[in-house]
Amino acid sequence: MKVLSYDLSNTNVTLTGYLLDSSPEMPNMKQRPAVLILPGGGYRACSDREAEPIAMAFLAEGYQAFILRYSLNQDAAFPQPLNDAEEAMKLIRTHSAEWDIHPQKIAVCGFSAGGHLAAALSTMGSDRPDALILGYPCILEEMSAIFPNPVPGVDQKVDHLTPPTFIFHTFDDKLVPVSNSLAFADALTRQNVPFEMHIFPTGTHGLSLARPQTSMGLISMVEPSVAQWFSLCTNWMTRVFGEFAADLEHLPEEEVLEYSLDVKLGALWKNDSCKMLILAAMPEIGEEPHPDAMGVPLGVIIEYAGDVLNEEKKMQLNDSLRQIPVIHS
Numbered sequence: 001m002k003v004l005s006y007d008l009s010n011t012n013v014t015l016t017g018y019l020l021d022s023s024p025e026m027p028n029m030k031q032r033p034a035v036l037i038l039p040g041g042g043y044r045a046c047s048d049r050e051a052e053p054i055a056m057a058f059l060a061e062g063y064q065a066f067i068l069r070y071s072l073n074q075d076a077a078f079p080q081p082l083n084d085a086e087e088a089m090k091l092i093r094t095h096s097a098e099w100d101i102h103p104q105k106i107a108v109c110g111f112s113a114g115g116h117l118a119a120a121l122s123t124m125g126s127d128r129p130d131a132l133i134l135g136y137p138c139i140l141e142e143m144s145a146i147f148p149n150p151v152p153g154v155d156q157k158v159d160h161l162t163p164p165t166f167i168f169h170t171f172d173d174k175l176v177p178v179s180n181s182l183a184f185a186d187a188l189t190r191q192n193v194p195f196e197m198h199i200f201p202t203g204t205h206g207l208s209l210a211r212p213q214t215s216m217g218l219i220s221m222v223e224p225s226v227a228q229w230f231s232l233c234t235n236w237m238t239r240v241f242g243e244f245a246a247d248l249e250h251l252p253e254e255e256v257l258e259y260s261l262d263v264k265l266g267a268l269w270k271n272d273s274c275k276m277l278i279l280a281a282m283p284e285i286g287e288e289p290h291p292d293a294m295g296v297p298l299g300v301i302i303e304y305a306g307d308v309l310n311e312e313k314k315m316q317l318n319d320s321l322r323q324i325p326v327i328h329s
Contacts, residue, residue, distance in 0.1 A: 001059070006091065011075060013084045015091060016067045018055050022100050024254075028245040033105035033237070034064040034096075036088055036129065040112025040136075040206065043076040043147045049208045049216070050111040050135075057209065058109075061234050062244060064101050066092060070117060077149045078120075085121040089129065105241045107131035112176060112206060113138050116151060119184060122165070123157035131240050132165040133233055136173055136205055139180035146175075158187035165195040166236045168229040170203035196236050200226045259321040261314065265301060266294030273324045281317045282308055 004017035022030055035058045039050035046069045055065035070076075070084040089106070096103040108129040110118025115137025122132040138146075141153030165188055169181040178199060188195045203223040208214035209230060215221035256267050259274055268274040269289070278285060278298065282305070285293075293301060299318075302309055309317065 008087050010071050014069045015088045018065045031102040032064050033241045034101045036066045036108045038110035038114030038118050040114045043113045049214045053214050073148050078151050081117050082120050086126050089127040109133035111135040119154040123162050132163050134167045136169045139184045155183040155187040158191050160191050162193045164240050166233050167197040170200045172202050173205045175205040259324050261299035261318045262297050265298050277320050
């Protein structure tokens with residue numbers, strides 16, 4: 001995995017990216033969807049509980065993940081935070097090919113005040129995301145009372161270009177009333193924008209994943225019923241973005257430009273000269289290796305085999321393989 005960090009145009013604004021590595025063993029993952037995460041914190045802070053733990057959860061599902069720490073406090077006068085989110089979206093789309101991201105499968109996920117910013121980006125932004133995820137979001141203009149600066153009511157900004165939306169909230173939320181999510185859902189309905197919404201009966205504000213690892217050690221921050229939101233969300237995202245392709249009976253033949261330890265055993269086994277070299281060096285591999293081994297590079301097989309070949313003999317075998325010409329049919 002690669003970790004990237006960018007300082008954006010406004011003061012103290014950063015974008016952190018977590019990029020999963022591509023691998024020839026996962027050819028169906030060359031282009032991944034991505035999620036831009038906007039933590040909450042009342043436009044006074046960016047909660048760590050709603051940042052990296054959320055990114056790690058999406059990474060585990062195969063998504064590339066980004067965290068925007070946007071303008072806060074005296075710097076958070078609107079639309080400055082929106083400018084931060086627009087700049088982050090543009091950066092992700094511009095580098096989508098380099099970062100193995102599908103440019104039309106970028107979601108934004110915001111919590112509380114970060115939910116307000118995510119909704120603003122999705123309704124007012126110059127570069128809108130392709131899906132919107134809102135966790136106990138601030139939506140209504142009246143929420144300005146708890147912020148350092150006034151904010152627009154984003155329910156009034158919903159239009160037909162607003163992306164499909166996933167919302168979760170708790171009925172018990174005293175800091176950000178559930179009426180915020182209901183107002184946004186009503187606005188989406190009027191504009192015929194599809195959405196999925198889950199209102200859980202119990203749970204305080206700021207639950208994040210609602211699991212012990214994001215609880216600060218507080219029992220009030222652990223709510224198993226609310227913790228379902230993440231699996232519900234990823235199932236929804238699969239319906240919006242589609243599943244990773246898994247429709248092949250067999251992998252296509254890999255083109256071999258040069259024989260070496262990096263080539264899969266099955267491709268080496270088709271060449272009699274390669275086969276003879278391997279059997280001479282590793283007779284224990286046998287005339288008929290296990291079918292599962294055929295899709296694994298020879299070097300990996302040697303590593304798993306332990307002390308079968310020392311480094312010198314591995315280098316000798318690799319050099320000998322490289323001297324065998326590849327004949328294309």
